[in-house]
Amino acid sequence: MSQTPDEPRTDIERQLRAIELKNEVREITGGKMQGYEADDIEPVIEEQFWENVLEYEKAPLTSAQEMLERQGVRLPDPDALSDESVSLKLWEIIDGLAKKHVFLQCTDHLSDRELYTHLIKESLVERMPDLPVRKNSAYHIDIIGSGSEEDTLLYHRYYADNRSRRQWMKDFPDYKMPKKEKPPFDRDRHLPKFDWRVSG
Secondary structure, eight states: OOOOTTSOOOHHHHHHHHHHHHHHHHHHHTTTTTTOOOSSOOHHHHHHHHHHHHHHHHSOEEEHHHHHHHTTOOOOOGGGSOHHHHHHHHHHHHHHHHHTTEEEEOOTTSOHHHHHHHHHHTGGGSEEEOOOOOTTOOEEEETTOSOOHHHHHHIIIIIOOHHHHHHHHHHOTTOOOOOOOOOSOOOGGGSOOOOGGGOO
């Protein structure tokens, strides 16, 4: 008996579909997704997870810069802008990214000009999957998320809480922990944020 499109599927059918999706992802990625396994996940959640992973892996690549340009946001060279214009342009970028569910974090150690320069020369040109905007998904750009020694120091100096700093010293006792300092700028608390409470 054939199943109509609106007929609810059983857990077994969802599990079989998840296996098909998982195998397709492994084929596309050369097996790099082997670690994404769970024994106690609900079939409907597992199926949705692998559908999302497959969509992510098959999506064409774009960049945040291209996303902004499609919205009509222009990104002039920072040297061509006054300090006031840089600040206005920066918030135009921030608002444009938020419309695409792309959010910035850890920016308070940079001035508006420094952040704008960093964005147009580094973060906004990085390649990323060109996925449709959905209410239950978001993409985050961590300004100090490279994992470099410099970014690690910035994180511990300005952003890490005491618990994180203590745990880091426990894991890496030879690390020279910088003194905790207040960031020189106050921007992060005003940035648009993804609200998980209304995203379901």
